[in-house]
Amino acid sequence: MISTSPILEIKGLSLATKSNKKLVNNVSFSLGKGESLGLVGESGSGKSLTLRSILGLLPRGVEQTGGVIKSDVSSAMVFQDPRGALDPLCPVVKQLAEVVYYRQKVSRKASRIVALELLEMLGLPDSLKKTDRYPSQLSGGQCQRVVIALALACKPGILLCDEPTTALDVTVQRQIIETITRLQNELGFAMVFVTHNLAIAAALCSELCVMKEGQIVEHGNTLSILQNPHNPYTQMLINSVLPLPELEGSGQPWS
Ligand SMILES: Nc1ncnc2c1ncn2[C@@H]1O[C@H](COP(=O)(O)OP(=O)(O)OP(=O)(O)O)[C@@H](O)[C@H]1O
Incomplete structure (x- = not known):
């Protein structure tokens, strides 16, 4: 799936609390130079913890209980707030x-x-x-x-984005997404992008990992997953995106 040799490899990552409550379980993915991978899933599915573990920035009380993270480039994080x-x-x-x-x-x-x-x-x-x-x-x-x-x-060789547009209104969200796309083309960094928004993931990321309850349930090409999801949870996520209502009689969606 990755065409270039990976600059980030995560194999079997598991995270748990000190009292051994499993938070992230056996997560694996890799990233090539200049590539973008989206992490999507419901709230609490382990997206942010997975992202933070790449930087070694786990919150107090959470520890890595398994797996390896290998990267030979530097990473920098863009936070939600x-x-x-x-x-x-x-x-x-x-x-x-x-x-x-x-x-x-x-x-x-x-x-x-x-x-x-x-x-x-x-x-x-x-x-x-x-x-x-x-x-x-x-x-x-x-x-x-x-x-x-x-x-x-x-x-950074890898930009880690933790829902960087969630706190912004939709027009500003779009401007920020366009800016990130332009900068990635200019500077060539790779990106791991956490979002709830499947449209943003589709716009920015060629590859997608769908997370549920700390595990990756589907992983592959973003458009293939969005057009033909195999996992029932992915299907549910896609179906939960509200369609734009149609104007009565016109057959045209709201613009
Ligand atoms: N410091 C912590 N101590 C204990 N549990 C934690 C801690 N931080 C996160 N968790 C738990 O780990 C799980 C995964 O959290 P994480 O923040 O990675 O989810 P998420 O998918 O990013 O959610 P959201 O989309 O709401 O940000 C959740 O159940 C959360 O409650």
């Missing part, structure tokens, strides 16, 4: 310049220049680049762009 991921007391340009300074090992002056370039790349307005604005002075969509810039400042 953009405001929560930013320091409210530090101007955004300064936050970004700090990450560039420590991760790219350039001078203070150069780190600010790179930070401004990253904001430009993310399509943020000039006003935000010229004046030092705090996160509370930015919209949710602008904050999420800054958070993506923070992750890209680490020059």
Whole structure:
């Protein structure tokens, strides 16, 4: 299924609480350079824990009880809540310049220049680049762009996205998805993308893992799975997406 040699391989990953309650069970997948894999499934199915284990960022009380994670490139994470991921007391340009300074090992002056370039790349307005604005002075969509810039400042081989658009309204969701697609084409990072939204998974990810109760129940090409799901749970997930109602008489779906 993977055409290039994998840059991330997860084999038989199992996670449990300290009291041995199983949370993720025997999860395996791999990712090639520049590829995108979606993790979908109901709330509590283990998507975020699987993603966090790639970074070694498991929450307190959860431990890896089995399996191996092999990766020879760096990863960076984009979290669901953009405001929560930013320091409210530090101007955004300064936050970004700090990450560039420590991760790219350039001078203070150069780190600010790179930070401004990253904001430009993310399509943020000039006003935000010229004046030092705090996160509370930015919209949710602008904050999420800054958070993506923070992750890209680490020059990741793999971008780990944990429902990065869930907290945003649908028009901003679309802009963020388009921005991520553009940046992936420009920069060539691979991506693991956690989402509840099958349409977003279809737009971004060529490969899909469907998770239920800590296990992968279906894994393969995204379009094949969405058009011809084999697992009853996948079928249920697809059928639970509300169809747009049709305008009476017109036969046309709402636009
Ligand atoms: N720190 C923790 N201690 C104990 N159990 C936890 C902890 N974090 C998560 N869990 C449990 O692990 C399971 C998987 O959680 P996870 O956050 O990975 O689900 P998810 O599929 O990402 O859900 P959502 O889509 O709602 O974010 C859930 O049952 C959750 O309650």
